[in-house]
Amino acid sequence: MGYKNPFSVLIVNKERNNSVQTDSEVILGILNDSKLTLNQLYSSYFPMVLQLVLKNNGNEDDAKDIFQESVIVLYNKVKSGKFELNSKLKTFLYAVCHRLWLKHLHQKRRNVPSEFVDMEGLESVDEDIAEHEEKDARFKQMDLALNQLGEPCKTLIEDYYMQQRSMQEISEKFGYTNADNAKSQKYKCLQRLKKLFFQTY
């Protein structure tokens, strides 16, 4: 569990809090889960997306949703190693947002401005978006299942599988007499979570 990414060694101390990062710096930042990179992405590209959405029958909340979704698409693509540096980050984000917003407009049956549809020449991001939608569905599924699971199972599962806490720690936190007790509790919780997850998936 918890893979180490091979780039982290290269980029220790690479984070600076001045100047705009180049595309390759942003990619490395994403791989390294840098908060600075995320903020940089936000300040560099959010205005562009805000303008796109506002101009095309949307409001600032729509812009926020669309932009955040596009960043998630970008993260998925970068982390799965599929992002090629020859496509410019800005163009990629713009294309993703354009596509997402068009989809959104169609779903809401809102007017699609004609010049908006015609913006051809953007690179095709359909595959990335399809992948994202699949992941998004799984995310929502897991979220639902975890919320249905209830306490203390939810926290136990999160502590063990997501926060990577040890069984020892967990049994102390929950007041189990020993780690084996905690383990059988974890087993029961996981069985129930799986059942909930696959029920609706």
Added chain:
Amino acid sequence: MPSAFEKAILSNLLEPKMKSELELLNLFDSYLLGELTAEEKVAFENYRSRYPEVEKQLSEHKRFVKGMEEYADRRKLNAELEAAHRNVDVAALKSQLQPESTRVISLFARYKIITAVAAAVALVTVFGTLFSTGYFSKTITNNYSALRRDINNIRRSQNALIKGINDLPAKTPVNPGEFGGTGFALSANGYIITNYHVVKDADSVYVQNSEGESFKVKQVYVNPAYDIAILQITDSVFKTLSALPYTFKKSGSDLGEDVYTIGFPRDDQVVNRGYVSSLTGYAGDTVAYQVDIAVNPGNSGGPLIDSKGNIIGIINAKQMQTEGAAFAIKSNYILESIGDIPQDSLDFKFTLNKKNSLSKLTRTDQIKKLKDYIFMVKVY
């Protein structure tokens, strides 16, 4: 550190029996976290390879754990995005991005009332002027008369006349037709073109040639927009005509060009001549020519022929209360309509004549050759 509990399991690993699900799960988790010692790991891998069922369960578990990790990553990213969003002053960005539209709205708000008043004044002026000049009192259609002949009217007046002389009950003539027009051959194998308004709402349509023979026809195509209808002679007595002597002019005609038409305003062919007086039809209609020619009801659907024997149009209407203003649909719309006919709806192949054998003849000789190709259209 594996607990005593797990050690107990591991000691039994080499025994060929299945473990409980709880034991397995704990083993899987320890294995995936790399908590097993080297020898425990070997023993576990041995065990895995022995039971394909266990192998399958392990990969399912692995996938589920990976799903949970992805979920955790995504939730972390969402939280970070929210945090980053809070750093951005959206309202400031928004106003910076849309200064123009807000200005336009405020301008509109300021001048709303003035605009409304101006628009109202403009409306009153326009309609007041139109009303006072009598624009609304005359309709366009009563100025324009499609030239189909109401044979019944004539028949009735004739009957009345006969009745007056003979004082006998009138016998209804056999199939006199209710309306009539003119049509002419498009091809030798029995396709005939006429006006749409001639055959509109018809129960049945017959054509009669200059010899007085009638043939039943069916409509194969109509185009109300161009006032064109194409008929096909379906009668078995009909014999194919000899090759057409005329062609259809593709290009437009010139102003002042001498033209004539042959039609059936009566029961016999009548020739009228005139010239092209305008390149547009009624109220600027570009589909038609205006022709200075004397035509009467019954001339509708007749060919408009130039001095070289080319068909340049179809007579379809004239303007009332105006001398010498008749209209003819331009020949290129005939060609367009022919092109629109779905070829598979036709019984015979449709070939347009390309050779004009009239060009060198005098008008009287032209008319002699033409008369077999001009038909009276009778509509019931």
